[in-house]
Amino acid sequence: MRKDFYPALETAMHHALEYLRTVDERQVGASASLETLRQRLCKDWNHDPIPAESVVRDLVKDTEGGLNNSASARFYAWVMGGSLPSALAADWLTSTWDQNAGLYSVSPASAIVEEAVGSWLKELFRLPGSSSFALVTGCQMAHTTCLAAARTWLLRRQGWDVERQGMSGSPQIRVFCGNRHASIDRTLRMLGFGDQSVTQLRVDGGGALDPSEFEAVLRALDGQPAMVLLQAGDVNTGSFDDFEALIPIARQYGAWVHVDGAFGMWAAASPRFERLVRGMDRAHSWATDGHKWLNVPYDCGYAFVAEADAHRASMSYHASYLTRQDAARDPMDWNPEFSRRARGFASYAALRELGRSGVQELVERCCDCAAQLVAGLGALEGVKVMSAPIINQGLVTFLDPSGALSNEWNDQVIAEIAAEGTSFFSGTTTRDGHRAMRISVSNWQTGPDDVSKTLAGVERVLIRMRLQGGKGGQAEPEMLGQSI
Ligand SMILES: Cc1ncc(COP(=O)(O)O)c(C=O)c1O
Structure with missing residues (x-):
């Protein structure tokens, strides 16, 4: 018997379009814990078949919060782009x-x-x-x-x-x-x-x-x-x-x-x-x-x-x-x-969607946004620029409330930025052993508006952390990662 593809694909398409429409409103980094994801996804393997459409629905439900939303224009972690509409x-x-x-x-x-x-x-x-x-x-x-x-x-x-x-x-x-x-x-x-x-x-x-x-x-x-x-x-x-x-x-x-x-x-x-x-x-x-x-x-x-x-x-x-x-x-x-x-x-x-001029525009806009982001972060209290962008990558580190370099504080700030949700960055260790936050702008949708929203979000986090004496405590350290 031939199976009908329609219900499963229609469900997937509906979800995909909703996901992309709302990705900017979601917390950019993943929020679900390791235990939650294991509990939801590592089910006992079913003996009997499940309708394809239900499999797709379950997949969407069970992965909720377990995705880093790299399709977002404010995803700056590692070096990851999103997907252009025609490419997707x-x-x-x-x-x-x-x-x-x-x-x-x-x-x-x-x-x-x-x-x-x-x-x-x-x-x-x-x-x-x-x-x-x-x-x-x-x-x-x-x-x-x-x-x-x-x-x-x-x-x-x-x-x-x-x-x-x-x-x-x-x-x-x-x-x-x-x-x-x-x-x-x-x-x-x-x-x-x-x-x-x-x-x-x-x-x-x-x-x-x-x-x-x-x-x-x-x-x-x-x-x-x-x-x-x-x-x-x-x-x-x-x-x-x-x-x-x-x-x-x-x-x-x-x-x-x-x-x-x-x-x-x-x-x-x-x-x-x-x-x-x-x-x-x-x-x-x-x-x-x-x-x-x-x-x-x-x-x-x-x-x-x-x-x-x-x-x-x-x-x-x-x-x-x-x-x-x-x-x-x-x-x-x-x-x-x-x-x-x-x-x-x-x-x-x-390559056809962008054309030669579109690739140029994408590259230049990402570099401009990276420069604005690093300069804007550097202007915030408690942020030190470690490396200004040559192209679309830069590094900053967060100084602790006493104004000292602190690897622990730096990683805590990155985790708190992720938990605040407006943007998502990853960390790295510089050649002289200092922890830093990487800024990588590689997404085709990132623009000046995203830079402003990101800077406002980071500033909110820094003010709150200083007021609380560094006790934020919402984020999971496992989400920080190294540069890949
Ligand atoms: C400079 C550089 N080289 C190589 C790689 C490896 O690329 P891929 O992950 O696509 O295999 C990366 C990132 O992942 C990179 O940033």
Whole structure:
């Protein structure tokens, strides 16, 4: 018997539209406790079927208060965008169509949409037109895709075929980086580079690589294969490495240069910020996200590789039952997954909805709001600016009632801001060990009104805490989290 989709989907659509209509009126951060969520959701598994519509209704009811409302314009935690209307709609259709986007022959339109997205993004980031690309789950897997290609390319030049011979006994590849996101370390682990391969280079106060020792370190390699991992946008400060200075040096010594541009690469869309990524096009690979600043629903990242042959060699696999189409691009030749979601549709929709000028406007407005937020917070009593935004990220810390830096007080204020509900921020620890609050503006809806409401909310919290001598006590510390 064919089931009717209508009741379940209508229920979901009704909820989705209501949720989005009222998201600005909700407490931005999650409010339900761990116990409550476990009690509601970890039910005894039913033996008998439940009507689809009731399953959807229960899901909505049982998750109430357990969602961080990252669709809100006043969600500033981690680095998370919302979803543009067309991208969300395309994502619904992606699930409805349920395509397996591994091969052109399995889903022709999905494959061609990815071709369009890859080429538009290369244009936006000003990457070499001959670069290959892959649409992956996020920046973590974009790193993994890019550095798998790097491994192939570097070892080939040493006469080692890593696809056939593996890593055991291969020439050792050295890895050089300054500040890096945790996802870089995870990628290095997955690809068989131990922590011992990594040499940490000096960085300046904002986290950008100090070029002074760079050349000497690479010269000392004496022909040993190496990768240099640079950043377009440090996760805390948003700082950029100096690509114009560093990449030519790395190239001179034969090193592969990879850029982590999870959010910072989008600076390329704006004439105001484009100088930050100047020279980036000379790298060998680039990783960024769609689910952050482009405001595409999760899961969506992009990998780009200048050495297309090495990229393809590291990913491609042939089996007799996989129907190939020579004239088209098979995503499986470039992606780490086998079966995969047709995630290109949502990116395609977002890029068309915004157009070139819309991406620029989104980037510039987020940066302006971040600057206003940090300046406004810094003007409040008991707030110290730790890092003013370079793009859309900044850091402040909260001084305790005696005017001293206090990690405990800082985290308490972040928790109280979350409990007050107007906005939601996450915390981090700076390189010198101070706890701070991160300000990340990545949502397509955030505007000056949200900045004002946020500042008023934070001020209310600070006044109340000072009056109570620091005893707020409503928020759950587990919600604070680290930067991801
Ligand atoms: C600078 C940076 N690189 C990499 C990542 C990892 O990206 P993803 O979570 O999309 O895998 C993030 C954030 O999550 C990030 O901020």
